[in-house]
Amino acid sequence: MLTSAGRATRQSASFRMLHCSRYTPFTPAVPFPDPQSKPREQFIISNPANGDQLCVVEMALESDVKQTVSGAQSVFQAGTWSRAPAIERSKVLSRLARALEERIPELAEIETLQTGRSIREMKAQLTRLPEWIDYYAALLRTSQAFIAPTQGKLINYVQRVPLGVVAQITPFNHPLLIAVKKIAPALAAGNSLIVKPSEHAPISVLEFARMAETVGVPSGVLSVLPGYGETAQLLAQNPLVRKVDVTAGTHTGRLLGSTVGHNLASFTAELGGKAPIIVFEDADILSAVNGAAFASFVASGQTCVSGTRLIVHDDIWDKFMPLFLAKAASIRRRMGNPSNPKSSMGTVISERHLIRIQSMLDKCLAPGEGELLTGGQRLTGKSELDGFDFDGGSFYPPTVIAGISTSNDLWQEEIFGPVVVAKRFSTESEALALGNNCKYGLGASVWTQNLSRAHRISAAMEAGICWVNTAHRNDPSSPWGGMKESGIGRENGIEAFESYSQSKSVIMNIAPAMESRLTDDWFAEDAEGRRYG
Numbered sequence: 001m002l003t004s005a006g007r008a009t010r011q012s013a014s015f016r017m018l019h020c021s022r023y024t025p026f027t028p029a030v031p032f033p034d035p036q037s038k039p040r041e042q043f044i045i046s047n048p049a050n051g052d053q054l055c056v057v058e059m060a061l062e063s064d065v066k067q068t069v070s071g072a073q074s075v076f077q078a079g080t081w082s083r084a085p086a087i088e089r090s091k092v093l094s095r096l097a098r099a100l101e102e103r104i105p106e107l108a109e110i111e112t113l114q115t116g117r118s119i120r121e122m123k124a125q126l127t128r129l130p131e132w133i134d135y136y137a138a139l140l141r142t143s144q145a146f147i148a149p150t151q152g153k154l155i156n157y158v159q160r161v162p163l164g165v166v167a168q169i170t171p172f173n174h175p176l177l178i179a180v181k182k183i184a185p186a187l188a189a190g191n192s193l194i195v196k197p198s199e200h201a202p203i204s205v206l207e208f209a210r211m212a213e214t215v216g217v218p219s220g221v222l223s224v225l226p227g228y229g230e231t232a233q234l235l236a237q238n239p240l241v242r243k244v245d246v247t248a249g250t251h252t253g254r255l256l257g258s259t260v261g262h263n264l265a266s267f268t269a270e271l272g273g274k275a276p277i278i279v280f281e282d283a284d285i286l287s288a289v290n291g292a293a294f295a296s297f298v299a300s301g302q303t304c305v306s307g308t309r310l311i312v313h314d315d316i317w318d319k320f321m322p323l324f325l326a327k328a329a330s331i332r333r334r335m336g337n338p339s340n341p342k343s344s345m346g347t348v349i350s351e352r353h354l355i356r357i358q359s360m361l362d363k364c365l366a367p368g369e370g371e372l373l374t375g376g377q378r379l380t381g382k383s384e385l386d387g388f389d390f391d392g393g394s395f396y397p398p399t400v401i402a403g404i405s406t407s408n409d410l411w412q413e414e415i416f417g418p419v420v421v422a423k424r425f426s427t428e429s430e431a432l433a434l435g436n437n438c439k440y441g442l443g444a445s446v447w448t449q450n451l452s453r454a455h456r457i458s459a460a461m462e463a464g465i466c467w468v469n470t471a472h473r474n475d476p477s478s479p480w481g482g483m484k485e486s487g488i489g490r491e492n493g494i495e496a497f498e499s500y501s502q503s504k505s506v507i508m509n510i511a512p513a514m515e516s517r518l519t520d521d522w523f524a525e526d527a528e529g530r531r532y533g
Contacts, residue, residue: 023057023202026209027068027194027223040064043199043226048116048347049338049393057202060225065234068223072165072192073240075220082162082190086140089188093137095215097130100180103211104129107204109339111175114201116347116394117299118338129180132492135476136188139497152531153511160501162190163266167235169246169256170205172198172349173302173416178247179205181480181491186245187217189500194223196235200349202226236260243267243500247304249414250440250485257488268489268499270481272414273304273442276435277471278457280428281315283447287469289320292420293327295445295471297398300348301418304486305443307471308415310400310422311434317424321373321402324422328374328398335395336385343385347394348417354378354394357417364410365401375399375418406437414440428453436462441483445471464490 024040040058047054060068076082081089100107108122115122143160150156168182179195186193197205202224209224225231229252236244236259243266246256253269260267277295279288295307312320334344348354361376379395382388399419404410410421425431435444435457444463448454458466464482467473474480474492481490489499509516519531 021055023055023206023226025058025060025064025068025223025225026206027064027071027225028219045114045200045203047113047393048350049395050389051392054113055203057199057206057226059199060196060227060231062234064225065227065231065238068194068225069165069235069238069240071220072194072223075218076162076164076192080218081187081221082164082192084190086143089190090137090140092216093133093140093184093188096212096217097133097137099211099215100133100208101130103207107176107207110204110207111201112338112346114203115172115175115349116338118340118343118346120341120343121299121346125174125177129177132180132184132476136184136497139494140188143494143497148505150507153515154507154509156505156507158503158505160189160498161504162501164191164242165238165240166191166193166243166245166500167232167241168193168195169232169235169244169248169252170195170197171247172200173299175201176204176208179208181496182245182247183208183222184476185496186500187212187222189497191243191500192221192223194225194235194241196225196227196232199226199228232256233259237263239263241265245489246270250487253487266499268481268491268496269487270304270442270489270491271485271487272440273306273482273486274309274412274414274438274440275305275307275443275445275463276309276311276438276461277307278311278425278431278435278444278446279313279316279320280431280446280448280450280453281313282449283316284449284469285316285320285323288447289323289327291445291447291469291471292324293331293398296420297328297331297345297418298472300345300396301420302348302416303472304414304482305465305472306416307443307445308420309411309435309438310420311425311431312422313431314424314426321422325374325400328400332375332379332397333384335379335390335397336383337388340386340388345398345418348396349394351394353416354396357396357415357419360409360413360415361399361401361419364404364408369408370404370410370421371402373400373402373422376401406434412438428457432457432460436460439485442481442486443467443472 042056045054104126108126111122112119145159148156170179244260245268247270250272253271277292331344336343338346375397379390402422441462443465444461445467446457454468479490480492
């Protein structure tokens with residue numbers, strides 16, 4: 001446990017490590033640019049809380065992508081990791097989980113610096129990451145091949161084998177969490193991995209890959225290529241890449257999916273969301289207010305399961321909404337320096353993203369359409385919490401809007417910011433219709449004390465994840481993914497492990513040779529009664 005002085009020292013050390021340093025693609029295949037090729041573009045990573053430059057990251061070239069994929073394929077074929085016994089891969093993953101535990105304080109500070117998320121959030125989130133690695137290490141020790149009940153004197157055993165080279169495209173909002181959710185099952189299954197992190201937040205993923213090699217993940221098994229969307233497309237286009245796993249917006253998912261489909265490769269996509277929060281008249285109001293605030297404003301609303309559509313029963317609207325607005329005001333008062341452990345909510349990822357949020361609100365809140373209940377403008381001036389200067393950062397307060405139509409873009413489109421639209425309902429069928437009136441279907445939460453209603457509504461919600469009297473719960477064992485335009489496939493659990501592997505069926509004839517001569521010669525001259533298939 002760090003003392004206060006130790007904590008300050010660690011924070012300063014982390015900042016010095018990033019400040020003016022340079023990160024290059026992490027792949028043994030291309031440790032340095034080819035002297036004959038053009039130099040890599042240098043992308044400056046800045047702190048969205050104050051604009052300070054943190055470090056410079058060299059973006060991957062097309063030649064880097066080709067060489068990295070080729071190198072990953074060579075490593076896969078060599079079998080150092082892909083054909084290693086499951087118990088050996090499990091041991092390495094367990095060591096990786098312990099190494100990650102030791103570096104969580106440092107990595108949490110890096111996450112805060114590169115994303116603007118509050119340090120309290122990042123420490124809580126990263127503390128759970130070793131669970132994902134431990135889960136798949138345990139799954140390797142307990143998963144078993146099976147014998148299929150094949151007819152005749154045959155033994156048919158079925159095993160899971162890795163796919164080969166897989167590409168993972170990860171976003172800025174939970175840089176290391178989402179990367180680890182993808183990396184852990186892919187490594188466990190025995191694949192060679194290439195991760196393309198968001199250009200806005202690649203540092204923690206690069207650090208994680210370096211750490212993985214130090215605990216025994218063979219060189220070339222896990223590579224990281226910082227880059228833009230073109231890098232993701234180049235990976236998806238490469239015929240050696242046998243799976244692409246992406247967390248991104250729906251538009252990006254469609255583009256990558258069409259490319260992957262052309263190569264007949266596997267595809268998993270966790271895409272956009274517009275999660276409803278349905279609060280019935282019998283809900284525990286304080287719990288629902290607290291849960292709705294967490295769902296709406298954690299990560300500054302920059303999550304695919306963000307609770308952006310608040311649907312409240314008529315009978316409790318006048319009681320619920322003042323409490324919810326008071327909670328939003330409390331969060332706003334306690335916004336400050338994201339590195340302050342008392343800060344309630346950090347920034348959005350960039351100035352450009354903040355402008356997009358503001359433009360969307362200004363466009364959709366036309367005269368006579370919608371009522372702004374709180375927020376709606378970027379934060380400026382000094383923080384009430386700690387005097388931090390908001391002027392240099394991309395801070396946006398909790399924002400709540402009521403009275404818009406379900407055809408409005410604020411109801412239908414993903415904002416990816418701390419913006420919630422609220423609407424009333426009077427009947428169960430109306431609540432369900434409002435909740436499902438959206439092209440997305442990733443997450444939803446239902447608040448009620450009526451057990452029968454909880455089961456009815458959960459079953460009818462068009463969402464891959466439905467929480468009852470809670471929100472945003474996540475576990476390595478719990479499938480995570482969406483319906484409709486929120487994506488395809490699932491993260492987490494046995495389902496994710498199997499999506500990074502494929503079944504291989506081995507069928508052995510155990511009949512004596514003399515018996516096989518009599519039964520299996522299909523083209524014998526007297527072939528009556530001979531075996532077919």
